[in-house]
Amino acid sequence: MTSHILLINCPDERGLVYKITGVLVKYNLNIIRNGEFVERDFNHFFMRTEFSGEVDPETLLRDVKEALPAAADIKLTDRRKKDIVILVTKEHHCLSDLLIRHAFQELNARILAVISNHDVLADLTQKFAIPFHYISHEGKSREVHEAEVTQAIQQYQPDFVVLAKYMRILSPEFVAPYANRLINIHHSFLPAFVGANPYAQAYERGVKIIGATAHFVNEQLDQGPIIAQNVIPVDHTQSAKEMAQAGRDVEKIVLAKSLKMVFDEQVFVYRNKTILLN
Amino acid sequence: MTSHILLINCPDERGLVYKITGVLVKYNLNIIRNGEFVERDFNHFFMRTEFSGEVDPETLLRDVKEALPAAADIKLTDRRKKDIVILVTKEHHCLSDLLIRHAFQELNARILAVISNHDVLADLTQKFAIPFHYISHEGKSREVHEAEVTQAIQQYQPDFVVLAKYMRILSPEFVAPYANRLINIHHSFLPAFVGANPYAQAYERGVKIIGATAHFVNEQLDQGPIIAQNVIPVDHTQSAKEMAQAGRDVEKIVLAKSLKMVFDEQVFVYRNKTILLN
Amino acid sequence: MTSHILLINCPDERGLVYKITGVLVKYNLNIIRNGEFVERDFNHFFMRTEFSGEVDPETLLRDVKEALPAAADIKLTDRRKKDIVILVTKEHHCLSDLLIRHAFQELNARILAVISNHDVLADLTQKFAIPFHYISHEGKSREVHEAEVTQAIQQYQPDFVVLAKYMRILSPEFVAPYANRLINIHHSFLPAFVGANPYAQAYERGVKIIGATAHFVNEQLDQGPIIAQNVIPVDHTQSAKEMAQAGRDVEKIVLAKSLKMVFDEQVFVYRNKTILLN
Amino acid sequence: MTSHILLINCPDERGLVYKITGVLVKYNLNIIRNGEFVERDFNHFFMRTEFSGEVDPETLLRDVKEALPAAADIKLTDRRKKDIVILVTKEHHCLSDLLIRHAFQELNARILAVISNHDVLADLTQKFAIPFHYISHEGKSREVHEAEVTQAIQQYQPDFVVLAKYMRILSPEFVAPYANRLINIHHSFLPAFVGANPYAQAYERGVKIIGATAHFVNEQLDQGPIIAQNVIPVDHTQSAKEMAQAGRDVEKIVLAKSLKMVFDEQVFVYRNKTILLN
Structure with missing residues (x-):
């Protein structure tokens, strides 16, 4: 028996849950976990259902489509590992953490390659037998550098690209092809401290808590849909460097938490927000 | 249009969600919020559905019962305010907070009375025009005192009894009639520091975090189902009194958070645990 | 034996602690609690010393002044209750909390009066026998209204003015006389969501954590020195109203936490930041 | 100019800070950071002073000793890296995190060796060029196995031994030589869930928060002085395995946080508690 995940979102109307579960009942499938949500500003319906049982995916999808409004966005998937490429600059901590989780099969993803505009993390990456591409930005226009990075990414055809402290601002042209597939970790509690050097900004402002934000990247800097955030207390004794x-x-x-949710198909994106169902 | 809450729990089997939503569809009801959970140790199903629409509750209940296994525990309710009685001793902070929330209609409950084995909180209670019963335990056996308190409670026929820092250990006989209707706030992060003076215990042990636990009361001291917990950091500079x-x-x-969930019908109790659906 | 608090800040130089404690030793005083900090950007020294013992404050102050550089800012005080006036609009929760703490002697302050541009909190305030001044802003220029509020405040000569959800933007002229004596609670995690309706902004941005910030008020909106901040998680199920x-x-x-620190003389303000010593 | 750390603890008496800073002034030393604390149950004084300047350590120590009561415990040290040996069983996450921090010079320690009663973490350890000792406990008495482990540790003469998920209960004989030098991470919020399988215990009890505790190990299981604790929320949807x-x-x-504090000489141990000064 295999496990499947059915992801549906569409304008809300009465009877959606009944119709969807009706199809699952028809094929005698067993619901393991079910989450629904109706967004109330625009009356949009979201449902994520994990189920097990023997069923032909094509047939099931066809039946669900017939049961639902034409506008419904329907996806049937499974728990397969996602293919990812990671972009980094010089800081190791996010990459290290992902490489370790990957090595111990905790990431639900295959890291196909690491790409960097510096070479300082090459050794670390190669310890874990992952290809490392050093694509310096020195002496190149943004356009040229991004084209080289894009080319390097494309040879791997990844499901997701992860910016694990990649410290270059990306052009809208670079970002566009990766809608909802490009994830960044920003080192502040967004929307506080957008842009460069948020810890220096936080230190300067004298905040008592700092944080981090994982978000999908869109065309506007640090404005994409937020997936996860967390914070820690700081105090006057800490320099900007110590806060960092x-x-x-x-x-x-x-x-790592946001990637777990994304790779486990728990994240819907809707109008610049995320809806997390599990 | 009125809003209803349907609460169901029963042994899990295939098709439960389909059957339940089928009844809602039949009466053209509109699901506002829906939460389900299947407990996997004992395969038990829980569902909480808020819906709006015109329906005769008796008819709906009958249909849901017919659709479900005989063992199903089914409750149809609404958002009506719960009637509560609060027991306190000398500390005011939990009572104060509840009286204020009550005065500003934030509690989803009617505080019918406050009962105490001391009289120090009489003035506070009466500021808010709530009856205060001072039932001293001095010179009385536990049995006699509890009988007097029980009698005072019973005249109000409350839905819930809240122990808002009531510092007397209750006998199983007192507790028994209030299964899942008697809520206590314990001043530690249970199961750490069961029993008397948890802050002194925490100070003595040198912990770096202290907490509080709201739980239903059962026959065993501080062993009932936990509804909510939270913590704060402490350090070596704080005395036991400062921790308190x-x-x-x-x-x-x-x-307050746990009462909100209980009064809003978001709390199922199952085998000494709570399942929180909203 | 009385307890004193000595507060010193001055440009850092070698031997400051030695010189200060030398004076305390000379009078055979007993240090209860001592905190120091040297700010490293501008090399500024801060020290807060609680001590007990019999000493003439004038004499002690004179000796400390002689021991320290001329530029030193020196304050000798005690744990006396601060006099405060509270400004509110319609929301009760911060005022309620302060009134309750005041009634039970937990605030280390005397609430002399509550002033509001609405009358909805008059009943609450009067329950606790505190004068309530209703000064409507209707049909008045900001200038005129602020002059009336200032006049009402001045008759009480408070040590501190607390903005406990006072929802009017204050002019620099109003603020100026209360440097480091005017404390506001802002309903966001500053600097995120400056200005009006931060919960609506937070909802719109789709953040996963919301917060609150207590800060001293200066001439720029929501830009004053931050005293304390805290946060709670939120998710996609919560409307802006539920977040609020x-x-x-x-x-x-x-x-309340920030007021405790301020009233207990634990807060230094230096170049738009706070240094918290206890 | 080198940086030093002076650590003093002794029964409290008047003038201690004056006497100690007097010695520092005498040698024209510059205090970088200073923390003091007086424990009030037993009137015990603690002071940690970071200072820079040219001074002969022997001379300084002699002067400090002369200035203080004979019972004073005085230590003069610097920021040198500590030598450590790590013990593990099968779980990698703590070891991984320490190896990574070590590789990037973030640990203020040299990992001299990793010792395990299983061989599953040999590959990981060797990726980072650290000696790995596999000392199986199979078919050996506790006494014999501990003797072998002790022998392996002793060849490295470490300053500290870190139990990074070492899942064997240690005998008092093993522990005794490492007073305040043996640090364990326990996978619960102590004192809740002492002993084996705390996540299963937490799941069974239905707690809403789980945690972890780093502590010095003494002769009694999970009873040693706590250095650091932290928690995360959990809910009814998580199995014991998911909590883990x-x-x-x-x-x-x-x-990692507790080790940073210990290696940076910020941790005093006093009567089964830690005092953290920085």
């Missing part, structure tokens, strides 16, 4: 050190642990945990 | 002061804010917030 | 409800408990606790 | 997975991130962060 303390923040690393939050960053790596928040990124 | 700092802990008060956690206690009052945790108690 | 959930946030109230954070607001009241953060405000 | 979620708890791993807390465990590794709490262990």
